[in-house]
Amino acid sequence: MSSSSAAPRRSGKAEAAAAKPPMRDALVAAAxxxxxxxxxxxxxxxxxxxxAGVGRRSFFRYFPSKEDVVFPDHERCLADMTAFLASGTGEEEPVRRVCDAARLVLGMYAENPTFSVQRYRLTKKVPxxxxxxxSVVWRYxxxxxxxxxxxxxxxxxxxxKADVIAAAVVAAHNNALRSWLRSDGQGDAGATVDHALGYVQAAFGHQAAVPADPRPEETEEDVVVIVSRRGAPLWRVVREIETTLGKGGTAGN
Incomplete structure (x- = not known):
């Protein structure tokens, strides 16, 4: 039995409903x-x-403001990034891990190059x-x-280190992403971003090998030991100390 013969026939209204995109996507497209x-x-x-053929309440069910309809997928992407970072075992090289997390943002843009380019052009025109x-970039x-x-x-x-590396990852990613968007989404966006993030990994990737400091850094100090005979008068002990410290001070100058 073929699947077509088993499928029930749809009415005209059912076919129209099936062809209609989800309401959220319809609002973005209309906007x-x-x-x-x-x-x-x-x-x-x-x-x-x-x-879009819906009411205002439907709009605000999906988007808090008109600005949010321009960036419909950033909340999802931010949640995916946070989950990705949290899912690690703690054994991953940390700089590589945050670079991989940044690539999730690229993936969101690359899913729909035409839309991403349109948004880029619009954003440039509207302060x-x-x-x-x-503000979205800051959250990433x-x-x-x-x-x-x-x-x-x-x-x-x-x-x-954490703040500097995070800023460097975002700067490298956005530099490459904007270069790709300026080219109207032509070329390999992944290769462009990989090249930019390579600079970050080359500069900071060794951070994972730096061991934790068990205590704050201490300055090295000289220790002076004086040996004196039991019963020696105090003035003699003091003179020996002064003589020893005086030699140390002379040597250190």
Whole structure:
């Protein structure tokens, strides 16, 4: 029996419902159609829901604001990144681990190059979207830094290293990503990002080999031992100390 003969026939309404994209995707598609036609500032939430054929409450069920519809997948990607970092055994080289986590963001952009390029162009034109994007980037950086802080805990300057490396990973990733977006999504985005992250791993990858500091760094001090006869007068002991310290001071100058 073929699968086609076993499948029940759908009514016209059922076929239309099956062909309709999920509501969340429909809202994103409607929003970007209007952004391209009218401009971002000239498009309202009411315009978006009217084109998508849904109500305002449906829009806000998926997106807290109009800005959020421009970046529909970042919350999911941030959650995936956090879960990826948390799933490690603790034996992974930490810098490589955060570089691999950054590649999850690239994967999100590479899933739909056309949409990613459109968003990049839109964000460049709208200062408010640029500020929103920077806040999203900061959240990615914080996730990477928190992971590294845990891995570098107890090491000298561990927090500083974690924050610097996290910032470097984000900077390298975004430099390569924007280069790919400026090319209209042409070429191998993965290779471009790998090349950029290679600089970070070359500069900081050895951090994993630095052992934890059991205690704060101590300065080395000289210890002077004086041997004196039992019963020697105190003035003689003091003179021997002064003589010894005086020789040490002369030698040290």
């Amino acid at each position: 970007f159609q209007l952004f391209l036609e009218r401009g971002y500032e000239q498009t309202t939430v009411d315009d978006i829901v009217a084109l 408010g979207l640029r500020a929103y994007e920077l 950086e914080r996730a990477l830094a928190e992971y590294l802080r845990g891995r570098f805990a107890g090491r000298r300057d561990g927090t500083l």
